[in-house]
Amino acid sequence: MKIGKMQINLILGAMVCFSVAQALGQATAIPAAQQISPEQLINLLQGPNTRKPLLLHVGSHVLYAQAHIPGSEYIGPGSTEAGLQQLRKRVDSLPRTKFIVLYCGCCPWGHCPNVKPANDSLRAMGFTKVKVLYIADNFGTNWVDKGYPTAKGE
Amino acid sequence: MLAAVAAIVLGAGVYWTTRGERGVAAPKARILAPDFTLPQPGGPPLTLSAYQGKVVLLDFWATWCYPCREEIPHFVEFQQKYGERGLQVMGVSMDDSPEPVPAFYQQYHMNYPVVMGNAKIGEAYGGLLGLPITFLLDREGRITAKHIGATDAAVFEREIQRALNAAGSRK
Numbered sequence: 001m002k003i004g005k006m007q008i009n010l011i012l013g014a015m016v017c018f019s020v021a022q023a024l025g026q027a028t029a030i031p032a033a034q035q036i037s038p039e040q041l042i043n044l045l046q047g048p049n050t051r052k053p054l055l056l057h058v059g060s061h062v063l064y065a066q067a068h069i070p071g072s073e074y075i076g077p078g079s080t081e082a083g084l085q086q087l088r089k090r091v092d093s094l095p096r097t098k099f100i101v102l103y104c105g106c107c108p109w110g111h112c113p114n115v116k117p118a119n120d121s122l123r124a125m126g127f128t129k130v131k132v133l134y135i136a137d138n139f140g141t142n143w144v145d146k147g148y149p150t151a152k153g154e
Numbered sequence: 155m156l157a158a159v160a161a162i163v164l165g166a167g168v169y170w171t172t173r174g175e176r177g178v179a180a181p182k183a184r185i186l187a188p189d190f191t192l193p194q195p196g197g198p199p200l201t202l203s204a205y206q207g208k209v210v211l212l213d214f215w216a217t218w219c220y221p222c223r224e225e226i227p228h229f230v231e232f233q234q235k236y237g238e239r240g241l242q243v244m245g246v247s248m249d250d251s252p253e254p255v256p257a258f259y260q261q262y263h264m265n266y267p268v269v270m271g272n273a274k275i276g277e278a279y280g281g282l283l284g285l286p287i288t289f290l291l292d293r294e295g296r297i298t299a300k301h302i303g304a305t306d307a308a309v310f311e312r313e314i315q316r317a318l319n320a321a322g323s324r325k
Binding site: 060061062063065066067077079105106107108111113114137138139140141143144152 | 216218219220221248249250271272273276277281282283284285302303
């Protein structure tokens with residue numbers, strides 16, 4: 001089978017995009033298997049006999065204070081070393097099999113600077129059941145506007 | 155209670171459309187932008203209503219927000235191009251602290267005032283749960299458009315020109 005110039009260009013283009021996404025720490029580099037959709041998370045949270053995950057917000061505090069998932073804890077932006085340190089401190093004593101869901105929702109998925117570093121950090125610590133909430137546009141559009149439960153405050 | 159009412163009105167009102175444009179409020183549907191007095195990083199506080207008489211492009215942004223970074227050079231250009239005709243761009247940083255703002259301001263050659271926002275002002279504007287969010291206010295301080303997420307500069311420019319040219323507008 002011959003590979004034409006166009007296919008080569010497409011492959012190279014995809015490789016460049018992937019590398020750029022990784023370099024920027026963007027969420028697009030998070031594998032689908034490590035993501036959870038808002039609908040899946042709601043089913044988990046509202047389901048009867050499921051083990052509830054630990055919900056950690058790794059974005060901006062100003063946004064968290066306006067609206068966040070009830071029961072979730074504010075950690076700090078995953079894009080900063082201070083935020084990652086706080087995250088490591090919070091989970092350090094937990095069993096590595098603990099089910100953890102990270103979320104932010106500051107920006108469209110491809111632009112979120114926070115979730116990928118946080119996800120990488122937990123995986124580097126050995127956590128095996130970590131999911132990142134896939135928020136396509138922002139927390140307002142993909143969670144609040146859908147009527148999912150929210151809480152306000154610190 | 156007041157914040158909740160403002161949020162509902164803002165959420166619904168500014169999505170009225172005219173000429174089929176998304177995010178643009180029909181003249182009768184326009185409501186007054188919630189006024190605020192907020193601190194500038196390292197400077198005196200600014201009050202939104204002090205700019206009445208000007209068309210105001212009110213940009214809620216943050217230094218860590220990539221789409222915001224794409225828009226800001228266009229806002230700098232608009233301030234330069236339309237400032238004398240009565241446009242005032244104003245940035246509201248939604249960063250958690252003012253610390254990173256001055257360096258960013260220099261780096262992006264920002265030529266318009268920036269104040270520090272907070273959750274309260276976010277709620278007053280209908281919930282700023284994702285950035286950037288940009289409002290265009292007419293010379294009377296009423297919201298004429300709201301854009302969530304990065305928006306084409308040509309869309310902003312068209313709206314700015316229309317607001318500046320609006321009948322009965324003052325300079």
